Amino acid sequence: MTLAQKGKVRVITGNSAAAYGAMLCRPDVATSYPITPMSEVAEQLSTFRSNGLTDTEMVEVEGENSAMNVVLGASMAGGRVFTATSSWGLSFMYDAVQHASGYRAPIVMVIANRESPGILAVSGGQQDIISVRDTGWIQVIVEEGQEILDMVIMAFRLAEDYDIQLPVMVNYDGFYLSYMATAVEIPEQRDVDQFLSVLKQQPRRQTLEPGRALGCGTHGIDLGFVELRYRQCMAMERVTTKLDDIDREFSEYFGRSYGGQIEEYRTDGAEIIIVTSGGAAGTTRVVVDSKREEGIKVGLVKLRLFRPFPRKRLAEVLKGRKAIGVIDRSVGFGWNSGPMYMELRAITPEIGIIPMLSYIDGLANLDITIPHIERVVDEVHNAAQGKPYQEVTWIPLEE
Amino acid sequence: MVQEKKRKLKVFDYFYEAEEQFSGGLAWCAGCTLELAARFVPKVLGKDIILVGCPGCSAPVFYGQNRGAWHRMAYFSSLMTGVASSATGISRYYRKIGKDVTVVCFTGDGCSADIGFQPLSGAAERNEKIIYITYDNEGYMNTGYQRSSTTPLGASTSTTPVGTASQGKLTPAKNVPLLMAMHGAVYAATATLSHLEDFAKKLQKAKEKVHEGFVYIHIFAPCVMGWRFATDQSIEVCRMAVRTNYFPLWEAEDGKFSLNLEVANPKPIQEFIKLVRKFSHMQEADITGFQQMVDQRYAIIKKLCEVIK
Numbered sequence: 001m002t003l004a005q006k007g008k009v010r011v012i013t014g015n016s017a018a019a020y021g022a023m024l025c026r027p028d029v030a031t032s033y034p035i036t037p038m039s040e041v042a043e044q045l046s047t048f049r050s051n052g053l054t055d056t057e058m059v060e061v062e063g064e065n066s067a068m069n070v071v072l073g074a075s076m077a078g079g080r081v082f083t084a085t086s087s088w089g090l091s092f093m094y095d096a097v098q099h100a101s102g103y104r105a106p107i108v109m110v111i112a113n114r115e116s117p118g119i120l121a122v123s124g125g126q127q128d129i130i131s132v133r134d135t136g137w138i139q140v141i142v143e144e145g146q147e148i149l150d151m152v153i154m155a156f157r158l159a160e161d162y163d164i165q166l167p168v169m170v171n172y173d174g175f176y177l178s179y180m181a182t183a184v185e186i187p188e189q190r191d192v193d194q195f196l197s198v199l200k201q202q203p204r205r206q207t208l209e210p211g212r213a214l215g216c217g218t219h220g221i222d223l224g225f226v227e228l229r230y231r232q233c234m235a236m237e238r239v240t241t242k243l244d245d246i247d248r249e250f251s252e253y254f255g256r257s258y259g260g261q262i263e264e265y266r267t268d269g270a271e272i273i274i275v276t277s278g279g280a281a282g283t284t285r286v287v288v289d290s291k292r293e294e295g296i297k298v299g300l301v302k303l304r305l306f307r308p309f310p311r312k313r314l315a316e317v318l319k320g321r322k323a324i325g326v327i328d329r330s331v332g333f334g335w336n337s338g339p340m341y342m343e344l345r346a347i348t349p350e351i352g353i354i355p356m357l358s359y360i361d362g363l364a365n366l367d368i369t370i371p372h373i374e375r376v377v378d379e380v381h382n383a384a385q386g387k388p389y390q391e392v393t394w395i396p397l398e399e
Numbered sequence: 400m401v402q403e404k405k406r407k408l409k410v411f412d413y414f415y416e417a418e419e420q421f422s423g424g425l426a427w428c429a430g431c432t433l434e435l436a437a438r439f440v441p442k443v444l445g446k447d448i449i450l451v452g453c454p455g456c457s458a459p460v461f462y463g464q465n466r467g468a469w470h471r472m473a474y475f476s477s478l479m480t481g482v483a484s485s486a487t488g489i490s491r492y493y494r495k496i497g498k499d500v501t502v503v504c505f506t507g508d509g510c511s512a513d514i515g516f517q518p519l520s521g522a523a524e525r526n527e528k529i530i531y532i533t534y535d536n537e538g539y540m541n542t543g544y545q546r547s548s549t550t551p552l553g554a555s556t557s558t559t560p561v562g563t564a565s566q567g568k569l570t571p572a573k574n575v576p577l578l579m580a581m582h583g584a585v586y587a588a589t590a591t592l593s594h595l596e597d598f599a600k601k602l603q604k605a606k607e608k609v610h611e612g613f614v615y616i617h618i619f620a621p622c623v624m625g626w627r628f629a630t631d632q633s634i635e636v637c638r639m640a641v642r643t644n645y646f647p648l649w650e651a652e653d654g655k656f657s658l659n660l661e662v663a664n665p666k667p668i669q670e671f672i673k674l675v676r677k678f679s680h681m682q683e684a685d686i687t688g689f690q691q692m693v694d695q696r697y698a699i700i701k702k703l704c705e706v707i708k
Contacts, residue, residue: 029488059487059525062517065480065481065517066487066518069477069478069481069487069488069518070487072481072485072488073475073477073484073490074491075488077489077492079488095480096478099478208473209473210448210500212473213471213472214473214474215461216474216475217458217463217474
């Protein structure tokens, strides 16, 4: 029995969508260690296995650090691998996370984003992935259930592409998307097989094989280290356009497209742009529509790719606008602003000096509501008119 | 086991007949017991193994830092926190594709007893089909002789130095091989370099038993530099550890314990202590306490062999 026979459209949670996406890609080895709000991914994978829907080797590890190391080992041996985590789990695997990217292991990991350690916060937020943005992993943030499933499939294509060979984190809002059940179309297995089959035609990467003299160590020495780092960085550079290509190809297969690095919504003729990511993008769309009716020329840019940062495409889209507002679900310590805002500030030379406003909202499961985003649009609009503005606003504290 | 077949030793055959997997000029210290162990393991297990290790004394040679001298095996350098788990991943992948591959972890005690103990324990509990070999040099010898949890009671190390307020390590060593046997490993054993024929048999047994599940071998591997003894004394230190019952040679197969070498007249622990300068500060009272600890530990193993056989 294949998964597709179970019904084409199912009402499933974001966590289940991630598990379905992974299973359709037929990983050789998968691991996970339970953590709120991701545990359901582990349960779902184990259920698939128990019901004979997959022959993936499931390893029930004793901690997240081992979860990452198991998939790293399997990946180095040549296997396709998948794991999932959240927040403190990601922190606990931090050494292995860096090890994996150093080895250029094409691991796919989904993360149900949650506030990170420090303050006891069992609640949503993106601080967990922000804290690992410079680990050499590709980071994609998605908006809803269908996109989770589709992006997991695309993530395998991206990670394992011979030009890339970097691990990928597919991120979705913990507590919101992780638990919310929506209608999700489960692609046909044969279509997914076909979509991924291009990887088989590519050169095979070096793997650990018995009898083959191969000393895998990330203890690169002097110039060797620098060269490996450079290559890793160059691979990261190639991700931007590669993701666009994969997204286009995906839409040919499955009829759905997400824009690759970024998704634009009503940016044509927009004077101001709201930049955000994840589920907040959905709410922002609603506000963009209503504000457009009021006559405010506003558009949305949904940041999908956070690492590498899509600076070129963002510069193209943002150039010539009058003001930009960025809504972050995390904080950048030492900058008193949102991390995505900080990164956008870095492309000022490309887009020119215009008002850029940082909004911190949605920390610790607080809702990013329609009134919040309306306020953002109004303030950014006023800034575009040359009125004075506040650079950084912590929305929940000013309500 | 060892005694009845003593006249038919095959240990030299391994040295002369089995293909050497390492080149000359390796970057290990003169008199290093780890080097002997590392060279010996593939002689018995064969070259078609996948080795998994981590930073430590073995790593620079295994991953090829000393570019002029290397080996011919597949080696994956994990982090100290991930050896047993990375080995699990490799082993599971090969199981998935239906290929019989022997995955061997080879780490020091700092990994297996301390920072890598959690994944080691996890892999043993899951009964992963891997062989885990610890070369126990009783501390972090590669980073400058700091204490680990297998450093024995009273030993002087760079983090348990001898001073006016305290003298050496205050607590006894963690008994890792016993802990691993208690995990229900299909095969757990101790070995050392003065008894290579015993070590060889245990490696052979490991290769056979790993098809059923988790195998653990704990090698007593004294360190010339960290323990401070002459380079020609390495094997003597190993031998004396066995003869004083400081490091008894035992195995547990399917949970059944047996002593591989029952020392007829164990020597007093002074004979071992006096060989190694990390104990040189110990007074008579310390030595008496050390002897009691050795006797107690031996009694546990002895009793286990009597009760569970």
